[in-house]
Amino acid sequence: MKIFLLVFLLFCSVYAKELILGVVPQQSPLVLHQKWKPLVEELSKMTGLKIVFKTEASIPLFEKALYSGQYDLAYMNPYHFVIANKKLGLQAALRADKMIQGVVVSKNLNRSELFEAQGGRFLFPAPKAFAATLLVKYELKKKYKIDLEQKFKVLYVNSHDSVYKGVARGIGVFGGGIVRTFNNLSDSRAKQSLSIVYRTDTYPSHPIGFHPKVSLEDQKKVQEAFLKIPNNIIEPLNIKKFITTSTSEYDIVKDLALELGIY
């Protein structure tokens, strides 16, 4: 009897093998949950594994959970990935089939004034926002030797919209953002008063990485499932399709982190 129970439990545990998918909280946890739920269910069905969605209330909490290895696989921004790669050996496997590009917007000033101007506020959404903050800071520093922290008073205003609105209302002279959020800005008055004065190069977008503890077999199963996922399920995530990637594709991001002294 005991043996039977043991076997049953073992069987159950094998069947119920869980993979925790951590997702960076770019939006409220509730919204994220609603958007990711169909995908997670579909993946579980396709792989026979139990994929569990998980996110955190804030970016710092997410970083903490990520870096302490609480997720079996995670969707995160490229900077988070390189840090997690460094700390845990997280391996990039998939990413959305699109590139990230940072922009600098201004109300009255032009591109040349970005390089010459001195003083005033430079608005960013958050210190570790990958494209809007890190890419802009990195490229200006790397390509034009401009240290924004020194030339401007850098202000983190919590969201992309706040960056654009803040610049439009004269709170800051420049602001860092990305093309998509700028285009989507609902405040048309602010949008019309602003212009993009600088665009960064394009970089690979948010990767999905596996923790090394996940077996290669499972990794492969999940990766294949992601590649085969129907479009309508990932549409709410603003992703057309997933493509394979590798950790080496994010070497440039590691370089960025090194350059900005945050690696």
Add this chain to the structure above:
Amino acid sequence: MKLSFKYRFILSFVVLEIIFLSMIAILNFNSIEKNYDNFIEYKKESLQALGKELLLTPVSSYDTAMIDNIVHTFLQLENVVSMKVWDSQGVLLSQEIGELQNQHNLLSIENDIVLDNVYLGKFSIWINKDYEEATIQLNKQRTILLIIIEIIISTALSWLIGHRIANNLNKLTKYSEQLCTNLNLPLPQISGDKELIVLSDTLNQMREKLLQEKHDVERYTRIIDQDVIVAKSDLDGNITYVSQAFCRISGYTKEELLGKNLNILRHPDIPKTLYEDMWNIIKAGKVWSGEIENRSKDQSSYWIQATVFPWFDSQNNKIGYMSVSHDITNKKHIEKISITDGLTHIYNRRHFDTMFPKVINSSKRNNDLVSFLLMDIDHFKQYNDTYGHQMGDEVLIKVAACIRDSFLRADDYCFRLGGEEFGVLFKSDTKEKALQFANTIRRNIEHLHIKHSGNSASKYVTVSMGLFCEYANEIESTQHIYKLADDLLYISKENGRNQVNA
């Protein structure tokens, strides 16, 4: 102006209702205004606290998108027209201006955003007081509307109740009015209120009792009408009512009597003084009682024992007189028989015995001269023996008639005192006149020329007389007078008869 019960009921109900509701309205209005002031204050404080709390973080981090959201959210609140947020340098971080911003009646609520004594910025919220005041007006209007509805409903209700009660009351009032003329009217159907049913039952009981009593009274009246002689007159004695019995005894019909004066019944034999006495008494409001002889339509007479008294109306005003009488004609007749001599039809000895002291007594008032004449037919025994008793009776009748016919006054009385003995009681001014009167009678008898062969004094029937005259106050007793008169008569006989001795 006298209102009917129904309208007074409704009016008082509605007036009370209006007073009551006005008080409620005043209290309500006060409460609404006070609530309004409280509400504005509360709203101001709430908006200040809420704005500060929500804006603290986004203003400190210049999170304009968040500030925009907050401002937008504030504008969703009732009556918030506009909102602006500034940073510490006065840079406008966010604003949303509503359509009503140009209105005058806006309440501006301002508050600084301060964290640990560091001034981060400020915000202003404008709320629409008009709206609030309009709400007050709306509340007041609703209150007034409710009051009006309440008044209409209560008026209708009181109308219904009043109408129901008044309807029954009207029925009862009309019924009782009709009862005055017709007690046989059946009670109308009264339904509903207990008091009214009790009232109508009581009314019905009263009606039945009255009806019974009316029947009794009618029966008694009929009996009285038939058997009691009743007449009513006005103050002047004009007849206003007579009973059937009255008509029967008087021989007149009711129609003949009504409106006529009572004096058409007067009998000439009754002295005027009696009527004068009667009128004096009843005019003084007292009751007169006495026997009267009346004359009926066929001129025959009848006697009544009458009681006459004044008659008053319900306000105690004297409106006339009433007489209640009974027929004593028979009694009077028997009385007459008992004092009359059957043969001669003059008064008998019994009446003499009654009358003699009465006459003396009544004469004492004026100390009149009372005369008693005693007479005897001379040799009447021989007359009977000679002519027979039948002729003797004839003589007695003729002598009696002669004496009576000789009288000059109403209060002269003659009596047959014994077989052939007659007595006369009369008054005269002097003794001489009395003697003269006695001689007149004596002569009148002799002049009857009734043959009497056995008479020693004349060939005709004559009388011997004894006359005694005395002033009333001097008279000792009737017996004494009688004795003296008898003695005088004896002297007349001794002296040869057919003479008077006084």
